[in-house]
Structure formats: C-alpha cells, structure tokens
Amino acid sequence: MLMKKRLEQKVEFGFVALIVMLAVYMPVSLYLFPQGSVFSLSLFSINLIGQIMSFALLALALDLVWGMAGMLSLGHGIFFGIGGYMMGMYLLNVSFAQTHVLPDFMQYMGWTDFPPLWHLLSGFGATLALCVLFVTMVATLFGIVTFKSRINGVYFSIITQALTYALMLMLFINDVGLGGNNGLTGFTRILDFPLSSVSTQVGLAVVACLVLAAAYLLLRFLAGSGLGRALVAIRDDEARMRFLGYKTHVIKLLAWGLSAVLAALAGMLYVPQVGIVNPTIVSPSLSIEIAVWVAIGGRGTLIGAIVGAILVNGLKFWLTAAAPSVWPFILAGVTLLITIYMGRGLWGEAKGTLTRMVR
Amino acid sequence: MMDWKRLLHWAELAGMALCLCAMGGQAVFAAGQAEPLRATAVQSFCAEGDHPDALAKLVGLGIQGDPVNRAWANTVVMAIRDGELICTPRGGAVISRNGRNLDAVTLAPAQVTPSGTPYVPTIVMMRRLAVATAEMDLFSEHRDLREKAAAQVSKFFMLLDPDILRQAIQRQGDADIKATLELAMAKRGLYSSDKREQLAAIKALGEAPSESSRTLLTDYLANDQVRAEPQLAKAAEAALHSIDQRLSIGKALSVLFSGLSYAGILLLTAIGLSIIFGLMGVINLAHGEFIMLGAYATYLVEHAMRVYVPSMFDAYIFVAIPVAFVSCGLFGVLLEFLVIRFLYRRPLETLLATWAVSIAIIKLVQLVFGSQNVEFITPSFLNGGAQVIGGFFVTYNRLFAIAFSLLVFLATFAVIRSTRIGLLMRATTQNRDMAKCLGVPAQRIDRLAFALGAGLAGLAGVVLTQIASVNPFMGAGFVIDAFMVVVLGGAGSLLGTAVSSLALGEINQFIEPFYGAVAAKVAVLLIIVLIIQKRPNGLFTVKMRG
Numbered sequence: 001m002l003m004k005k006r007l008e009q010k011v012e013f014g015f016v017a018l019i020v021m022l023a024v025y026m027p028v029s030l031y032l033f034p035q036g037s038v039f040s041l042s043l044f045s046i047n048l049i050g051q052i053m054s055f056a057l058l059a060l061a062l063d064l065v066w067g068m069a070g071m072l073s074l075g076h077g078i079f080f081g082i083g084g085y086m087m088g089m090y091l092l093n094v095s096f097a098q099t100h101v102l103p104d105f106m107q108y109m110g111w112t113d114f115p116p117l118w119h120l121l122s123g124f125g126a127t128l129a130l131c132v133l134f135v136t137m138v139a140t141l142f143g144i145v146t147f148k149s150r151i152n153g154v155y156f157s158i159i160t161q162a163l164t165y166a167l168m169l170m171l172f173i174n175d176v177g178l179g180g181n182n183g184l185t186g187f188t189r190i191l192d193f194p195l196s197s198v199s200t201q202v203g204l205a206v207v208a209c210l211v212l213a214a215a216y217l218l219l220r221f222l223a224g225s226g227l228g229r230a231l232v233a234i235r236d237d238e239a240r241m242r243f244l245g246y247k248t249h250v251i252k253l254l255a256w257g258l259s260a261v262l263a264a265l266a267g268m269l270y271v272p273q274v275g276i277v278n279p280t281i282v283s284p285s286l287s288i289e290i291a292v293w294v295a296i297g298g299r300g301t302l303i304g305a306i307v308g309a310i311l312v313n314g315l316k317f318w319l320t321a322a323a324p325s326v327w328p329f330i331l332a333g334v335t336l337l338i339t340i341y342m343g344r345g346l347w348g349e350a351k352g353t354l355t356r357m358v359r
Numbered sequence: 360m361m362d363w364k365r366l367l368h369w370a371e372l373a374g375m376a377l378c379l380c381a382m383g384g385q386a387v388f389a390a391g392q393a394e395p396l397r398a399t400a401v402q403s404f405c406a407e408g409d410h411p412d413a414l415a416k417l418v419g420l421g422i423q424g425d426p427v428n429r430a431w432a433n434t435v436v437m438a439i440r441d442g443e444l445i446c447t448p449r450g451g452a453v454i455s456r457n458g459r460n461l462d463a464v465t466l467a468p469a470q471v472t473p474s475g476t477p478y479v480p481t482i483v484m485m486r487r488l489a490v491a492t493a494e495m496d497l498f499s500e501h502r503d504l505r506e507k508a509a510a511q512v513s514k515f516f517m518l519l520d521p522d523i524l525r526q527a528i529q530r531q532g533d534a535d536i537k538a539t540l541e542l543a544m545a546k547r548g549l550y551s552s553d554k555r556e557q558l559a560a561i562k563a564l565g566e567a568p569s570e571s572s573r574t575l576l577t578d579y580l581a582n583d584q585v586r587a588e589p590q591l592a593k594a595a596e597a598a599l600h601s602i603d604q605r606l607s608i609g610k611a612l613s614v615l616f617s618g619l620s621y622a623g624i625l626l627l628t629a630i631g632l633s634i635i636f637g638l639m640g641v642i643n644l645a646h647g648e649f650i651m652l653g654a655y656a657t658y659l660v661e662h663a664m665r666v667y668v669p670s671m672f673d674a675y676i677f678v679a680i681p682v683a684f685v686s687c688g689l690f691g692v693l694l695e696f697l698v699i700r701f702l703y704r705r706p707l708e709t710l711l712a713t714w715a716v717s718i719a720i721i722k723l724v725q726l727v728f729g730s731q732n733v734e735f736i737t738p739s740f741l742n743g744g745a746q747v748i749g750g751f752f753v754t755y756n757r758l759f760a761i762a763f764s765l766l767v768f769l770a771t772f773a774v775i776r777s778t779r780i781g782l783l784m785r786a787t788t789q790n791r792d793m794a795k796c797l798g799v800p801a802q803r804i805d806r807l808a809f810a811l812g813a814g815l816a817g818l819a820g821v822v823l824t825q826i827a828s829v830n831p832f833m834g835a836g837f838v839i840d841a842f843m844v845v846v847l848g849g850a851g852s853l854l855g856t857a858v859s860s861l862a863l864g865e866i867n868q869f870i871e872p873f874y875g876a877v878a879a880k881v882a883v884l885l886i887i888v889l890i891i892q893k894r895p896n897g898l899f900t901v902k903m904r905g
Contacts, residue, residue: 072707072710074710145888145892146888149891149892149895150895151891151895153706153707154636154640154642154706154707154710155846155891155895157642157707157710158642158839158842158843158846159846159884159887159888159891161839161842162839162842162843162884162887163884165839165880166877166880166881166884169876169877169880169881170877170881172877173875173877284835284839285718285835288644288711288714291710291711292711292714292715295708295711325722325726328718328719328721328722329719329722329723331715331718332715332716332718332719333715333719335711335712335714335715336698336712336715336716339702339708339711339712339715340698340701340702340708340712343705343708
C-alpha cells in the first residue's frame with residue numbers, strides 16, 4: 001500500500017517534471033541545435049505544442065468537474081470562449097495602439113473607434129483580472145440555477161450543450177460587435193512583444209507548458225485535500241453527502257468556478273498562439289470533443305486528461321493534414337473502442353496494470 | 360276581304376328576311392370594313408407616330424366580339440412583341456416568321472419581300488404589349504386564359520385602358536375574375552383625375568385587404584397633392600386603418616400557423632428520442648443523423664422515381680415514407696447491436712459513443728453525396744398554397760408537415776397504448792427487472808424500441824426535405840431542439856413530448872418576429888431552465904413502479 005502510494009507520487013512528480021522539461025527543451029532546441037537536425041524542433045512544432053498544451057489545460061479543467069465531481073459538462077467551450085474572446089479584445093486593443101488601424105470588422109461596421117467597453121481591456125493585468133471575474137460570475141450564476149435545483153446527469157449535460165449552442169449563434173451575429181462569424185483576428189503584439197517574432201511564439205508555448213504544470217500541481221493538491229475528497233464523495237453518492245450535512249451545491253459550485261477559471265486561462269493561452277478567435281471555439285462539437293479527450297485519456301486521473309488531450313489533438317493535427325477524409329472515422333473508432341472496452345481510459349488502464357504489476 | 364292572318368304571317372317572314380339580310384349585310388359590311396380597319400391600324404403603327412396610341416387601336420379591334428378579328432389582332436401584337444413586324448415603305452407591314460413572309464393585314468403570304476428592319480419594341484413597349492394581349496384575352500372564351508389575363512392586367516394596372524376594362528367587367532360572367540378586374544380598376548382609379556373616382560377607388564381598396572393594397576394606399580397618402588385634399592386623405596387613412604386591422608388578424612393567424620408547423624417538426628424529431636430515452640436512458644447524439652439519413656433516403660427514392668417511373672413522380676413522398684422508416688429502423692438496430700448494448704446503464708459513455716458514430720455517419724454521407732445542399736423537386740400537390748385571409752397565406756408543404764406529424768403521433772400513441780409490443784415496452788420502462796422476471800425479453804425490446812425511435816427520426820427527415828435544406832450537417836441543428844423538447848416534456852412520455860413541442864414551437868415563433876431567431880432560441884432555453892427548476896424531470900413524468 002505504501003509502495004503503491006510512493007509509486008504513484010513518483011509517477012505524478014515525474015509527469016510534472018516531464019512537462020517542465022519540455023518547456024525548457026523547446027527554446028533550447030530552437031536556439032542551440034541547428035534547424036534540420038534530429039534534436040531540433042521547428043517553430044511550427046513549437047507553436048503546435050503550445051496549442052496542444054492549452055487544450056490539455058482545458059481537458060484538465062473538465063476532468064476536475066467530470067472526473068472528480070461527476071458533472072459531465074458539455075459546455076466548457078463557453079468558458080474557453082470567454083477567455084479567448086477577452087484575450088482577443090485585449091490583443092486588438094494593443095495592436096491598435098501600435099498600428100492605429102481599426103480592425104477590418106470594425107471598419108466594416110462603420111465604427112470610428114473601439115466601443116467604450118473595449119477600453120477596459122487595454123492592459124494585460126486588467127484583462128486577466130476582468131476575465132477571471134467575469135468567468136466566475138457566469139459560472140456562479142449557472143451553478144446557482146442548476147445545482148440548487150439538483151439538475152444532474154444527462155439533463156445537465158444537455159442543458160450545457162444547448163447553452164454553448166446558443167452562445168455560438170449569438171456570436172455569429174455581426175451586431176454583437178465581436179466580428180461575427182469571422183471573429184477577431186489581425187493581432188500584432190502581446191504585452192510589449194511582437195507576435196510575429198520567434199521569441200514571442202516560443203515564449204507563449206513555454207508559458208503554456210508552465211501554466212499547465214502549475215494547474216496540474218494545484219489540482220493534484222486539491223485532490224488530496226478535504227475538498228477533493230468531498231467532490232469524489234459527491235460524485236459517488238450525492239444524496240448521502242447531503243444527508244451527512246454537507247452543502248453539496250456549495251462544494252460543487254466551488255469546483256465549477258475553479259474549473260471555469262482554468263478553462264478561461266486555457267482560452268487566453270490558446271488565442272495568441274493560433275492568431276484568431278471565432279465562434280467555432282464555442283461550437284457544441286468542440287465542447288463534446290473536450291469530453292472525448294478526457295474519456296480517452298482516462299477521467300478522474302488528471303494525468304489521463306492531459307494524455308488524452310495531447311494524444312487526440314496530436315493525431316488530429318497530423319491526420320487532418322495528411323489524410324483529412326479519414327480523420328473523423330479514426331476519431332470515431334478510437335472513441336468507440338475506448339468507451340466500450342477501456343472504460344477507465346488509456347491512462348486509467350495503464351495505471352491499473354502498473355499497480356497490478358507492482359503487487 | 361283581307362286575310363289578316365295571312366298578312367301577318369307574310370309580314371313576319373318579310374321581317375325575318377329583312378333582318379337576315381341586314382345582318383348578312385352588316386357582316387359583309389363589317390368584313391368589308393374589317394380589311395380597311397385593319398389596314399388603318401397597321402398603317403398608323405408603322406407611321407412613326409405614337410406607338411402606344413396605334414397599339415390601342417389594334418387592341419380596340421381585337422376586343423370586338425368577333426373571334427376572327429381578335430385572333431388577327433393577337434397575331435399582330437405578338438408579332439410586334441417578338442420583333443417580327445417589318446414595316447413596308449407604302450404604309451403596310453409584313454410579318455416575317457421562320458423565313459415565311461405574311462402580309463400583316465390579310466395574313467396571306469406576302470407579295471413583296473420587305474427590305475426594312477423589323478420594329479424592335481422598347482422595354483416599356485414590351486410591358487404595354489403584354490398588357491395589350493392580356494386586355495384582348497379578357498374577352499376570350501377560355502376561362503383560364505381570362506383568369507391569367509386578369510392577373511396580368513391587375514399587375515400592370517397603370518398601363519391599362521379604363522374603357523376597355525369597363526367593357527370587360529361588364530361582359531364578365533365569372534365572379535372571381537370580375538373581382539380581380541374591379542380591383543385593378545380601383546388601383547387605376549387611385550390615379551385618375553376625377554376625385555369621385557379616387558374616392559370610389561379608395562373605398563374599393565379598403566375592402567380588399569392585402570399587403571399590395573396597403574402599399575398602394577400608403578404610397579398614395581405619401582403624395583402631397585393627396586394630403587392637401589382633406590376628404591381624400593381622411594378616406595385613405597380610414598381605408599388603411601381597416602386594412603391594417605384585417606391584416607393584423609391575418610398576421611396573428613400566420614404566426615400561429617408557422618408555430619404549429621414548427622411544433623409538428625419538433626414533435627416528429629423528438630418523439631423517437633423520447634421513446635429511446637424513456638425506455639433505455641440512452642442519450643442518442645446520433646439522432647440528428649438518423650433524421651439526415653431519412654432525408655437522404657427520400658432523395659434516393661425521388662431520384663429513382665424520376666428516372667424509372669416519371670409518370671408517378673409526385674407520389675415519391677409517399678413511397679419514401681416506408682422506405683425511410685424501414686431503412687432508418689435498420690440503421691438503429693445496427694447501432695444498438697454494435698454499440699449501445701455494451702453501454703447499458705452507462706448513459707454518459709453512451710453519449711460519447713453515439714457522438715462518435717454521428718461524426719462517422721456525417722463524414723460518410725459527405726464522402727458519398729458531397730457537402731452541398733441536395734435539391735428536391737416538390738411534388739405538384741405540395742406546391743404553392745392558398746390565401747385564407749389577407750396576410751395569412753397557407754403553404755401546402757407546411758400543412759402536409761402538420762398533418763403528417765399529427766398522424767405519426769397518433770399512430771405511435773396507438774402502438775404504445777394498444778398493442779402488445781407497446782405494452783411490453785411500457786412495462787420495461789416502468790420496472791425493467793420485474794418485466795424481465797415475468798419473461799419480457801428486455802434486450803429485444805430495447806432493440807425494437809431503438810429501431811422504432813430511429814424509424815420515427817427517418818420520418819422526420821422525409822418531411823424536412825420539403826421544408827428545410829438537406830445537407831450532411833442538417834442533423835446537428837435539430838438534435839439540440841429535440842433534446843430540449845424531451846427535457847421539458849419528460850422522457851418517455853408521449854403526451855409530454857406533444858405538449859412541450861407545441862409550447863416550444865409557438866413560443867419560438869412568437870418571439871422570432873420581434874427579436875430574431877437567436878434571441879428566440881435563447882429565450883426558449885431560459886424558459887426551459889426555469890421550468891426544470893420546479894419540475895426537474897419534465898412536465899409529464901412517467902411513473903416508475905418500484
């Protein structure tokens with residue numbers, strides 16, 4: 001038993017170390033090794049890794065509410081999107097300060113300046129703070145309405161899907177002022193760094209890795225704490241927890257809020273690396289895909305969520321370039337296989353086998 | 360002694376003979392006159408003067424009761440429209456058609472070959488020519504020719520000749536056509552110089568409410584001259600007010616009707632989901648793809664019938680109904696057998712698994728049929744619609760959708776309530792273990808229920824081919840709405856599905872004209888969330904036993 005725990009701890013720390021090593025390796029490989037050598041990573045790969053890391057953070061956020069608390073949210077795209085759009089607004093503000101040219105969609109709408117609300121997002125610190133605040137507000141509102149009335153299970157999932165669908169439809173409207181179905185694009189700088197420069201892109205990828213590692217450590221600490229154990233208990237039998245005197249809706253709300261903030265952070269990391277944010281980021285299918293990443297990796301294991309996100313997105317990026325018409329079938333096949341035969345997901349099964357081997 | 364009887368008799372005969380002679384003489388006279396009349400008409404057209412005037416003369420000849428003259432006038436006017444009339448230097452004209460030259464007056468082969476170029480009508484002249492043929496057709500013996508002519512004349516009311524129209528109204532036997540002509544007269548009357556005529560026209564328009572009469576009166580009122588005359592302005596405003604009242608009733612009915620048709624679609628898409636979800640607790644995210652498959656099955660049936668049995672093409676929608684039902688049912692059985700049965704009692708995994716299947720199906724259909732919208736030819740009996748009252752236009756395809764949804768709902772209700780299979784399904788839903796103990800083959804019932812649900816989705820696809828656009832991605836939009844219906848109505852309850860689809864359909868259509876489609880969807884969602892607070896399992900819950 002003790003050995004199992006120590007092994008588990010070793011594996012977890014090892015995992016974090018892996019991520020940090022990756023974060024260090026990326027700039028090193030770019031600057032130290034010549035391009036084309038087997039040790040070097042191209043800028044394209046580094047950017048890809050950065051995007052995948054932000055997706056991994058998003059998967060981690062979902063694993064918190066699904067794997068640990070048992071609430072399958074199919075609408076985490078909402079928080080991801082809020083973070084992404086607010087980052088996009090900040091980036092447009094900063095780009096305008098440099099170029100003094102209004103974004104295309106604003107010119108198209110006939111505006112002569114940014115709307116007053118946008119001016120709140122002209123500084124990075126302000127954007128970060130406002131994003132966290134706004135996302136917490138939205139999550140709390142939703143949580144109060146749903147958790148108090150004990151909407152659970154599939155009803156909860158369907159409602160989150162419908163909400164993200166409604167948000168996507170709303171963002172398609174040009175009059176909302178967020179670029180319509182083209183979205184926000186044309187970013188030139190972040191903080192004081194030009195987005196086009198190599199160092200900025202590598203830096204963003206490194207930051208993504210480090211934030212992921214930090215989030216993982218935080219959630220791992222949470223899982224071991226009283227709150228984490230309460231969440232697992234709620235997942236297993238909420239009625240019993242209520243009868244034991246726990247305010248389950250408050251506990252769920254806490255986890256929900258934290259998850260929303262992490263998802264928003266993921267969005268903020270994703271958008272500068274991909275250069276655009278449009279309504280597809282809140283499409284229902286992306287929100288379902290997040291659940292698929294977590295399911296494939298292994299829900300409840302935290303590491304599994306990261307592994308699943310990296311695996312699926314890596315495959316997706318490779319196959320949509322190499323064989324685009326085959327990718328949906330492969331994704332469908334893998335999902336079916338894992339949901340039917342490997343209920344604990346890849347990492348869950350691997351952990352199980354490892355534990356058995358150790359004994 | 361005078362034989363008065365015999366004298367009377369001879370007088371009668373003499374009188375009849377005189378009459379006959381007179382008529383004959385008149386005919387001969389007319390025939391004798393016809394040619395010079397025709398010649399004058401043609402001449403005045405060819406003399407580079409006022410073409411509309413000359414056209415009016417031609418039309419005047421054409422509307423006389425004589426069918427021969429009318430046919431001649433028709434021929435000449437059509438020749439002018441088609442650019443076949445060539446004027447000769449001596450004032451006559453030749454119609455050049457397919458290489459043959461006919462004299463315009465006698466329609467006999469022409470003696471001389473014309474040297475000039477044919478008259479090419481201007482765009483305005485083309486309209487006048489169209490109106491001219493219509494005016495002449497108003498006097499034809501064939502009713503549908505007269506009906507078409509009346510519609511044409513009403514459309515181009517500014518170009519018509521009021522005298523001709525008055526004659527046509529007098530001579531019209533048919534009430535509908537007369538009404539159209541009187542409306543056209545009224546429209547013309549608005550712009551006449553006589554004030555009494557204008558007032559009469561305003562009154563007539565006020566009693567024939569429609570969007571077009573409303574626009575006419577609004578434009579009329581916008582004229583400063585009209586506004587200067589208080590009597591005219593007041594009459595026009597009163598007429599507008601009464602039109603608006605009648606139109607608003609029509610609009611309200613129209614909203615109710617479109618809400619009903621939207622509710623019918625929701626019902627069809629949601630009923631299969633409700634059965635499956637109520638019975639097995641399975642969330643089937645591939646439901647939208649079953650709808651899509653039903654639509655594509657209809658497309659294949661339509662295509663096959665167009666190629667192999669074109670004479671019965673219109674019946675394709677009725678042939679497609681069983682085809683779509685059975686094929687989607689089979690797909691449902693396949694899905695259940697390959698995927699769902701391993702995920703019993705794991706609803707969240709089922710969700711992900713069915714999602715995976717749905718993306719595979721979408722890609723497959725995309726590869727086979729392509730991503731663009733598939734074109735459908737509406738069967739002739741579903742084309743068009745009928746104007747019930749002003750502002751309320753009933754289209755037959757939506758009427759079909761409503762009727763079909765009702766029929767399918769009643770049939771499903773009958774099956775679930777009155778057949779043995781329905782009984783077994785209900786038993787398995789209410790207490791699965793007890794039903795199994797009593798010998799009910801629960802797994803087989805599951806498969807059957809899934810097939811039924813999938814088949815019903817296929818039927819929804821059949822109806823949607825007439826209303827919505829059909830492409831591989833159409834399912835996604837409907838599946839979320841269907842789930843909302845099931846969540847509100849209560850899973851497993853047919854009545855709940857019906858009530859909630861009606862409610863959601865009407866609410867959506869009430870909000871949409873004011874705030875747009877997106878706001879309507881968001882509002883519906885919020886309403887559902889609020890209702891769920893009070894009744895977390897939906898409006899009509901299926902009572903579980905044990």
